[in-house]
Amino acid sequence: MAGFIRTARRTILSASKPLTNGSGSRIATASSLLQYEPYATGTVHKSPFKANILRILSNEIEYQHDYAPPHQPATSFNSFMVEDRPGEKWVTMRGKHGDNEEIKIEVTMFDGCVFVPKPGEDSSGEDVLLHISLLVDISKGQGCPELEFLCSAWPGRLEIQRVYLLNRDRIVTNPYMGPDFRKMDGKLKKMLYDYLEARGVNNELCVFLHEYMMNKDRIELIQWLGNVKSIVEK
Template sequence: MARFFIQSARKTLLSSSTVSKTLIHGLQRHHGTPSIQSRNAPSTFLFQSRYYATDLITKSPFEANILRILRNEIDYQSEYAPPHQPATKFNSFTVEDRAGEQWVIMNRKSGDNEDIKIEVTMFDGLVSVPKVGDDSTGEDVRLHISVIVDISKADGSDSLEFVCSAWPDALEIHKVYVFSRDNKLARPYLGPHFRNLSGELRKTLREYLEARGVNDELSVFLHEYMMNKDRIELIRWLGNVKSFVEK
């Protein structure tokens, strides 16, 4: 149900440009190996390079050079911070990783008649922030994740949808929509921006989400999860490019 509004919802989250993988991995190289990474990565995620003499015979010098560079990059990414097996659960949520896609789906039940579905992007934005600590000169960045929370009733009635930002240490609500399953309005009224609601109502809606496990702790988990997925997808992509050139 949320899919129709995802593109417009995500545009309301940030006006910054999309985070490139070059930036993400540049940050990783600068700050060191993320704590979530395991040194014992499963072989299913790693495209180990193998050098064959036949490559130099059957491939042109240009293609052979591309393959050499790809293998070196795969080796570096695999050895620098190898990804580990993605989590399949977080508290009461099940986590469905979609290999090769930029979305992750999370599901859980709340009580006897409520279903909660969360759609989560990989890193899709950033903001600059002042550096803190001993080396406080210059700026650092905070990576952004878009989160769509859909809460529906088992009786098929209206559903409530929250459009959120997951920052490294906090969850921020931007919009709250009410959707009818049989709504045929061409342009339904989607409600005010969250910040324009009264303080009491904002607090109550945050508590409503927190009671269902959608909170700051979830944001921390998502950033760790997506940092790992980013490495998995990068290595997978490098392997796919290498396989194509090798054919």
């Protein structure tokens, strides 16, 4: 999974400019789509097929907006600033710890799920737990190696997957990337969790990220529908 998220990150970071200039403008765009009359033909005649597609898209936009209206995304959480990437599946968070530590967190939208039994002895069926991946980079300045944590953010729970020691100033062939976190001593694992906790990377952050990504998912969907509708209209 570490190789996948690194490849995905490099691909996304090298992508072209986002579709819009900000999340607020996207919400405004989504709202304005609801006020558009798809059958205002004017001097242009629409075929029944095209008119039907526009009607379906308009109804879907209206349904999505009314079912769970997106709100203005948060720009900060505790000590972190949130940098949204409109039109992309990533969000970047930046913060500081102490006088010389820079913290950067790169967050995916929902990228997986697991099915768990519903709570209660008499209940049947399964619940779905959505998964978010995090890359947490902790740097103490140029010339000093960085600590990088690959983590899973479950609803209300942080889980460390891997811990890397990176020296970005020096290229090493086949570097040793550290032990398997699952096989590490329990006291050492607790120490690393406490290390992240002291820097605000904790269960509380996971709760925030799931709420944030649920809203972002709604914004991106409405924007995508609006873009499709605009293309069909031309």
